[in-house]
Amino acid sequence: MRWVKKGLVYIILSIAALLIFFPILYAFLISFMTGGELLQGNIFPERFHLENYQKAFDRLPLAHYLLNSLIISLSVMLGQLVVSAMAAYAFVFIPFKGRTLLFFIFISTMMIPWEATMIPNFMTIQKLDWINTYQGLTVPFFAIAFGTFLLRQHFKTIPKELHEASEVAGLSKFRFFIKVVLPYCKTSLVTLGAYGFLTTWNMYLWPLLATNNDSVRTVQIGLKQLQTQEMATEWGVVMAGVIVVIIPTLILLFLGQKQLQKGLAQGALK
Amino acid sequence: MKNVELFNVSKSYEKQKEVISDISVSIEPGEFFVLVGPSGCGKSTILRMIAGLEDITKGSLRIDGNEVNLLPPSKRDISMVFQNYALYPHLNVEENIVFGLDVKKVKKFERKERCMEVAEMLGLTDYLKRKPRHLSGGQRQRVALARAIVNQAPICLMDEPLSNLDAKLRAHMRSEIRQIQRKLKITMIYVTHDQVEAMTMGDRIMILNEGKIQQVGKPIDVYNAPANPFVAQFIGSPPMNLATANINLSKQELSIGGRLKLSIPSNDLQSYQEDTVTLGIRPEYLKIVNSINTKSTNNYLDVKVEHVEVLGNETIVSFQLDTYRWQAKWNGQWNVDVGDIVPIAINYESICLFNSASGHLIKGPTQVENHIIHEVTV
Amino acid sequence: MKSQVELNGMLDNVVKKKKGIWQQSLNWRTALLYLLPSLILFSVFLFYPMGKTLYLSFFLTDRQGEANVFVGLENYLYLLESEAFLKSIKATILFVLYTVPTGIIISLFLALLANEKLKGIGFFRTIFASTMGISVAASSVVWLFLFHPSVGFLNKIIASLGGQGVDWLLDPKWALLSVSITTIWMNIGFTFLIILGGIQNIDEHLYESAKIDGAGYFYQLRRITIPMLSPTLFFVITVSLINAFQTFGQVDILTQGGPSESTNLIVYSIYREAFVNYQFGTASAQSIFLFLCILVVTILQFKFGEKKVHYQ
Numbered sequence: 001m002r003w004v005k006k007g008l009v010y011i012i013l014s015i016a017a018l019l020i021f022f023p024i025l026y027a028f029l030i031s032f033m034t035g036g037e038l039l040q041g042n043i044f045p046e047r048f049h050l051e052n053y054q055k056a057f058d059r060l061p062l063a064h065y066l067l068n069s070l071i072i073s074l075s076v077m078l079g080q081l082v083v084s085a086m087a088a089y090a091f092v093f094i095p096f097k098g099r100t101l102l103f104f105i106f107i108s109t110m111m112i113p114w115e116a117t118m119i120p121n122f123m124t125i126q127k128l129d130w131i132n133t134y135q136g137l138t139v140p141f142f143a144i145a146f147g148t149f150l151l152r153q154h155f156k157t158i159p160k161e162l163h164e165a166s167e168v169a170g171l172s173k174f175r176f177f178i179k180v181v182l183p184y185c186k187t188s189l190v191t192l193g194a195y196g197f198l199t200t201w202n203m204y205l206w207p208l209l210a211t212n213n214d215s216v217r218t219v220q221i222g223l224k225q226l227q228t229q230e231m232a233t234e235w236g237v238v239m240a241g242v243i244v245v246i247i248p249t250l251i252l253l254f255l256g257q258k259q260l261q262k263g264l265a266q267g268a269l270k
Numbered sequence: 271m272k273n274v275e276l277f278n279v280s281k282s283y284e285k286q287k288e289v290i291s292d293i294s295v296s297i298e299p300g301e302f303f304v305l306v307g308p309s310g311c312g313k314s315t316i317l318r319m320i321a322g323l324e325d326i327t328k329g330s331l332r333i334d335g336n337e338v339n340l341l342p343p344s345k346r347d348i349s350m351v352f353q354n355y356a357l358y359p360h361l362n363v364e365e366n367i368v369f370g371l372d373v374k375k376v377k378k379f380e381r382k383e384r385c386m387e388v389a390e391m392l393g394l395t396d397y398l399k400r401k402p403r404h405l406s407g408g409q410r411q412r413v414a415l416a417r418a419i420v421n422q423a424p425i426c427l428m429d430e431p432l433s434n435l436d437a438k439l440r441a442h443m444r445s446e447i448r449q450i451q452r453k454l455k456i457t458m459i460y461v462t463h464d465q466v467e468a469m470t471m472g473d474r475i476m477i478l479n480e481g482k483i484q485q486v487g488k489p490i491d492v493y494n495a496p497a498n499p500f501v502a503q504f505i506g507s508p509p510m511n512l513a514t515a516n517i518n519l520s521k522q523e524l525s526i527g528g529r530l531k532l533s534i535p536s537n538d539l540q541s542y543q544e545d546t547v548t549l550g551i552r553p554e555y556l557k558i559v560n561s562i563n564t565k566s567t568n569n570y571l572d573v574k575v576e577h578v579e580v581l582g583n584e585t586i587v588s589f590q591l592d593t594y595r596w597q598a599k600w601n602g603q604w605n606v607d608v609g610d611i612v613p614i615a616i617n618y619e620s621i622c623l624f625n626s627a628s629g630h631l632i633k634g635p636t637q638v639e640n641h642i643i644h645e646v647t648v
Numbered sequence: 649m650k651s652q653v654e655l656n657g658m659l660d661n662v663v664k665k666k667k668g669i670w671q672q673s674l675n676w677r678t679a680l681l682y683l684l685p686s687l688i689l690f691s692v693f694l695f696y697p698m699g700k701t702l703y704l705s706f707f708l709t710d711r712q713g714e715a716n717v718f719v720g721l722e723n724y725l726y727l728l729e730s731e732a733f734l735k736s737i738k739a740t741i742l743f744v745l746y747t748v749p750t751g752i753i754i755s756l757f758l759a760l761l762a763n764e765k766l767k768g769i770g771f772f773r774t775i776f777a778s779t780m781g782i783s784v785a786a787s788s789v790v791w792l793f794l795f796h797p798s799v800g801f802l803n804k805i806i807a808s809l810g811g812q813g814v815d816w817l818l819d820p821k822w823a824l825l826s827v828s829i830t831t832i833w834m835n836i837g838f839t840f841l842i843i844l845g846g847i848q849n850i851d852e853h854l855y856e857s858a859k860i861d862g863a864g865y866f867y868q869l870r871r872i873t874i875p876m877l878s879p880t881l882f883f884v885i886t887v888s889l890i891n892a893f894q895t896f897g898q899v900d901i902l903t904q905g906g907p908s909e910s911t912n913l914i915v916y917s918i919y920r921e922a923f924v925n926y927q928f929g930t931a932s933a934q935s936i937f938l939f940l941c942i943l944v945v946t947i948l949q950f951k952f953g954e955k956k957v958h959y960q
Contacts, residue, residue, distance in 0.1 A: 009764055016758060017775040020836065024778065026801060027790045038799055083685045090682035096675045102683070109690055111946040112698055115894050115915045116935040119704065119922050120697035123713050143689035161356035164323050169370035169421075170344025173678060183360040202783035204897040205915075209923065220785040224901060227789050235793055242786045253781035253837075254774055261777070261841045 024246070031239040038235055052240035059229065059237070061214055062244060065222040068134075069201055070248075072218060075138040076200040077193050084147030084192065089177050091148070092155040093163060103152075109145045115205070122209050136210045137218070141200065147192050150263065154188035155181060191263025194256045201249050219245045271299035271455055272334045272347065272424040274320060279329035281315055281481075290315055290481045293329070299424075302451055302458045304472035306465060308504070312481040313461045314429055320459060321427050322346055333425065344373075349423040353430040355414035357402040364389075364398040367416045374421075388420045391450070408439045415447070419454060426451070428460045432467065444470055465505050469493065477501050495634035499624050502550045508586060511556070511596040514626065515549040517542050524549070524618070527592040530571045532618045541632060548624040553586070555620035555635070556598035559613040570615045578606050587612070698939070704932035713928045723933040733934065735909050736917040739824060743913055744892045746828035747835070752884055754832065755839035760869070762840075763847045773844065780837030784897030791830040792817070792902055820910040823903050827911050830898050835891065839884050846880025847873065886949040890942055914938050 030038065031052050032045035056062055090096075091103055121140060130136030158181065166176045182189065207218045226241045253260070274297040281290035290312045297303045305313040318324040320331060322343035330337050338346055349370075357366050367388060368381045376384075389395045392412045402410055411431065418426050431447070432440045448471050451458045462468055468475045469489045477484040477492065477500075485497035489505075496502035502510040515526045519539060524532045526549060534542070559570045573589040573596075585604040588597050589612075598614060606612065623633040705723055707715035727733045762773045779787070794801045795816035803813035816826040850873065858868050874881075896915045899905055905912035905920065912920075914934065922931035 006766065009761065009766065013761055013766075013769075013772045016761060017772050020758075020833075021775050021778060023787070023790045023794060023833065024782065026794070030793070083689065086682040087686040090679040094675050094679040094682070096679040099679070106686070106690075109694055111943050112694055113890070113894055113938055113942045115896070115918065116701060116939040116942075117694060117697035119713065119918075119928055119931055119935065120700035121693055122923075123700075124692070124697065139689070140693040143686045143693070148686065159354055159356060161352040161354055162358065164318075164321075164343075165350065165352060165356040165417075167323065168321060168343045168348065168350045170342075170373050175373070180358060180360075184358075186360070198781065202785075204784050204900075205919070208900075220783050220897075223783075223785040223789055227792065227901065235796075235799070238789060239793070242789050246782045246786045249781040249783065250778060253777065257774055257777050257841070261845045264842055264845065 027239045027242050030236055031243050033236045035234055035236065052234070052236040053244070055234070055237045056226065056240040056244065060222050060226055060241075062219070062222055062241065064214065065217055065219040066244070066248075068216050069218040069220070071134060072137050072207075072216070073197045073200040075134065076141050077196040079138060079142035080144055080147050080196040081189055081193055083142045084144065084151050085177075085182065085189070087143075087148040088151035088155050089181060091152050092158075093173070093176070093181070106145050106148055110149075118205070118209065125210055130210070132211055132213055132215050134216055137207060137216060138200075140206075144196075147196070150192055151185065151188055154185045158184055187259065188263060190256070191259055194252060194260055195264070198249055198252060272457055273297060273299045274425060274457065274459065275332040275335075276316075276320075277330040277332070279316070279319065279326055279331060281312075281319060281324065281327045288327075288481060290319075293483060295476060295483070295486060297457060297459060299457055300455045302448065302460065302471060302473045304468045304475040305459065305461045305478060306468035306472075306475055306504075307463065307478035307484075309463055311478040313463075313478050315481075316478075317427050317429055317459060317461045320346075321348055321350055346425075347423050348425045348427055349418035349421045351414045351418045351426070351428040351431045353433055355402075355410050355431075355434075357410060357413055357417075359402055362399050362401050363394060363405070363413050366402065366413055367394075367398075367420050369417065370421050384420050384422075385416075388416045391419075392416050407435055408443070411435060411439075411443060415450070419450065419456070422454075423456075425457045425459070428458065430462055431460075432462070433464070440467075447471070465507065469505065477504060479504075494638055495631060496550075496622065497631055498629035499548055499550060500629070502622060502624075506552060508553050508597040508599065510550045510552050510622070511591075511594065512548055512550050513591055513594045513596075514546055515623070516546055517544065530616060532616065532621075534618065538633065544626065546626050547632060548626050548629070550622040550624065551616060551620060552635075553597045553599035555617065556596070557615045557617075558598075558600065558604075559615045570613045572611050572613050575606055575608055575610045575612055578604075578608060580604070589614075701932045701935045701939075704928055705930075705936050707929050709926075709928040711926045713922075713926075715929075719929070723929045727930060727933055727937070732909060732912070733917065736912045736914055739910060739912055740893065740914045742824060743828055743831075743895065743911075744889060746825065747831045747892050748885065748888045750828075751832045751835045751839055751888060752843075752881065755836050755843050755884075756881070758836070758840050759843040759847055760873070762844055776840045777837045779834055780841060782834065782837075784834065785901060787830060787834045788898045788901035791826075791833070795826055795902070817903050818907055820907050823907055823911045827895075827898050827902055830902065831892070831895060834898075835888060839888065842884050842887075843877070843880055846877050849880075850876045882949070882952070886945060889945045893938060893941055893945075914941075 026043075029043065029045055032048050032050075033042065034051075037045060087106070091099065091106075125131055125136045125140075128136070130139075162180060162184075163176065166180055171179070201218075202220065203218070204220050207221050208224075211217045211221065223238075223241055223245055227238050276293050276295050279290065279293045280288050282288045293316060305316060307313050315324060319326050322338070322341060322345075326339050331339055333346060343350075358369065361369065364385055367385050368376075371381045371384065385398075386395070389398060392415060394409070394412055394416060397405060397409060397413075402413065405413065411434075414431065418428075428447075432443050435443060444467060450456075460467075460471060468477075472489055474487060475489055475492060476486045479500050484504075485492055485501045492501060493505055496505060496510070499510075499512055503512065513526050515524050517524055517534070519542065522534045522536065522539065524534055571591070573591065575587055575589055576595075577588040579586040580603055582603065584602065585600050585606070586597055587600070587604070587606055588595060590596075620635045620638070621633075622631060622635060624631055704713070704715060706718060706720055707723075708717040708719055710716050758776045762769060762776055793799075797803060797813060797815055797818065800816070802816065806813055814822055816822050854872050854876070855868060858872060863871070894915055895913050896919065899911050899913050899916040900919075903911040905916050915938065918931050918934045918938065921927045921934060
């Protein structure tokens with residue numbers, strides 16, 4: 001009875017996993033197929049040749065796009081960590097007048113959908129001459145209320161005695177921040193970092209607006225280009241592009257899934 | 271060694287009622303001074319004001335004669351041990367111990383040397399590379415202690431440092447802390463809610479209640495002559511028994527609930543002006559009357575036993591007296607059952623009397639079992 | 649003991665040494681220093697553009713987006729009469745209804761499955777969460793192929809079962825549904841992770857005590873899991889709603905708002921109005937509308953979620 005139930009759960013789990021993962025698996029298989037194989041309706045490629053990948057990199061500066069995406073995602077990640085950690089520190093460890101009000105203002109920024117502000121933002125970037133620059137793609141995303149919120153949540157769990165012990169020892173506010181608060185909250189910083197990297201890597205609308213040549217274009221826009229160029233004939237090449245684009249984030253997710261799950265749930269619910 | 275003086279120190283939050291009112295006390299250099307009281311009495315607040323972690327609303331705090339009200343904690347030449355130890359979880363034991371030295375820019379070589387010395391003193395040498403989470407409660411406590419004394423600050427503040435330990439370890443650490451304090455000649459200000467710690471560790475103790483000083487003195491003096499019923503009940507376990515008593519000056523008589531009558535020596539008569547007082551007696555002075563001939567006078571009472579606790583070396587018997595629940599403590603093991611009627615004797619010499627309105631002590635016990643070692647051995 | 653006079657003198661000293669204004673505002677200034685980066689960035693890239701959007705929504709603009717003619721509420725009135733905008737609103741609402749409940753139910757089901765303590769469960773959890781690591785662009789491209797009328801996998805399955813293939817993305821009846829399916833699939837990863845986190849936060853003792861009382865699986869699910877999970881579910885619903893309102897990439901890659909504007913969701917509509925038609929005034933009015941939708945959702949979240957979800 002016990003193992004019958006267990007077996008049943010395994011079967012349902014496997015079916016669900018197959019359904020969820022099928023599109024990715026399928027894309028992976030197609031990335032090895034020639035146009036002819038595709039038309040025949042095969043599921044498995046005849047052999048695992050890398051021709052489609054070769055082509056994908058030939059037709060587009062994909063490596064350049066990948067590098068752009070990496071630079072932009074890392075910059076946003078770092079920017080968010082620094083800006084959010086500083087704000088969260090002020091909210092938790094410095095008692096000042098108007099703290100509650102200011103925090104409320106921070107929270108209220110979560111209510112403003114970024115898309116509602118994109119028109120003036122686009123104009124700002126244009127005026128700053130930041131179109132087709134890294135700063136145009138990164139700086140607007142450095143401040144996020146969610147990050148401040150998540151870190152504030154964790155900072156608040158630091159026992160106040162730790163703060164007082166540092167005061168007695170004569171630590172300055174800044175050194176306390178650097179030497180105690182940040183190492184203490186490593187896990188939340190990792191969570192926020194992974195989250196920031198993931199969302200930036202996957203960003204679509206803003207890079208579409210803020211770039212109009214290849215210089216800082218990201219892989220996501222590259223995918224759209226590839227798809228428009230190759231759609232008629234070479235799906236294998238497009239899928240090769242897809243696999244190249246999703247591999248970094250999938251690896252990041254596989255490594256940090258547990259962390260992300262705990263961190264996001266905490267940030268969301270406490 | 272430095273002294274610490276408080277002059278009329280008060281504390282209130284946001285113009286509300288004072289949580290600390292008018293505390294004045296002088297703590298001598300090298301003294302082990304204990305602040306004791308029930309939770310919420312303000313003892314930690316006083317300690318934190320001395321540390322500089324809380325602002326002083328009114329009054330003056332002096333260390334070695336210099337007013338330090340506005341000095342930040344790090345400039346007050348103090349070290350502090352917190353109740354939850356406040357160890358940095360991301361640093362190992364050694365890094366935790368030298369954390370403050372690092373900030374004070376002590377040279378690396380000297381840091382290492384001082385750390386080793388302190389670690390040796392506290393038996394931490396084998397654990398220096400471990401993170402706090404891999405230590406037992408007692409070891410963490412030692413690290414916190416080590417961190418405090420490695421600074422060589424002349425004043426050490428401790429805020430309930432033993433309350434997270436189990437009973438056995440606590441007893442051990444009590445004597446260890448006391449020994450270290452003597453050896454290093456630190457001025458120690460120690461906060462606890464545990465009257466046993468206060469009694470056993472302090473050179474002097476200060477009992478606080480609701481932000482006010484109840485009594486300051488040597489533990490044994492406080493025990494023998496508590497300044498008021500609160501101190502009487504707070505210090506000592508089981509607590510002192512209290513009851514309302516009537517004084518009849520013409521009959522030279524003190525009576526409790528009309529049942530028990532004690533005669534008042536003529537010498538004492540002039541010190542009583544009031545009709546009713548609060549009477550207090552320690553449980554160990556409630557003797558059982560075991561021979562018929564001592565029953566001749568009125569100074570005993572038949573009571574009905576309500577609860578018995580035999581602890582091996584002593585027996586605690588509870589009974590009802592009027593509306594008060596009293597406890598008696600007798601040495602050794604007594605075979606008493608619940609419901610038994612026991613005659614209890616009270617000596618005029620061993621009672622305390624308090625003014626029933628103000629609570630001030632009118633009369634302390636004159637006859638206490640105070641043994642002096644030379645007299646016994648001779 | 650000090651004399652009273654001496655003591656009074658000392659107290660006066662204390663008062664004299666009271667911190668000055670500069671000292672008192674020390675904390676305030678330090679805090680400002682730490683908050684400055686956030687405040688500047690929020691002002692430049694959030695508060696200012698939000699105000700600017702509102703401002704622009706009252707104007708007709710030139711191709712550079714400069715406000716030209718003040719038209720008051722005309723842009724809004726125009727929108728309310730514009731068939732295209734009403735269609736876009738209808739599509740957005742339908743899209744929300746298609747994606748949010750389904751996505752959450754599927755994720756909840758997966759999370760319950762993945763919460764079983766079995767060997768190798770970590771593998772399944774990773775698989776279920778995997779779509780979170782896949783970008784909108786990548787997912788859309790993959791699904792674009794799955795929906796392909798002739799070589800697409802979906803139609804092949806239908807054909808092998810003897811059915812008639814569907815024009816997933818080309819038929820106005822199917823297009824929105826197809827975009828919804830893609831979106832649900834994409835969101836499962838995130839929703840699943842959050843719900844699983846919520847389930848794992850439930851105190852194990854509750855289940856143990858229920859087991860001692862002899863409660864069965866579904867009883868436990870109904871009386872313990874779902875109620876204890878309600879704050880998580882509430883949060884997930886809000887986030888999904890907001891995400892649904894903000895959908896753009898799928899539409900851009902799969903349908904470009906077509907066929908016959910059946911998938912012209914609001915953000916895509918804003919994008920087209922502003923950056924294809926250069927009508928920044930009406931685009932801004934639409935943005936304000938989007939802002940209001942999300943404001944309502946957030947306010948509802950705060951109002952109803954506050955009791956269960958603690959923000960402080």
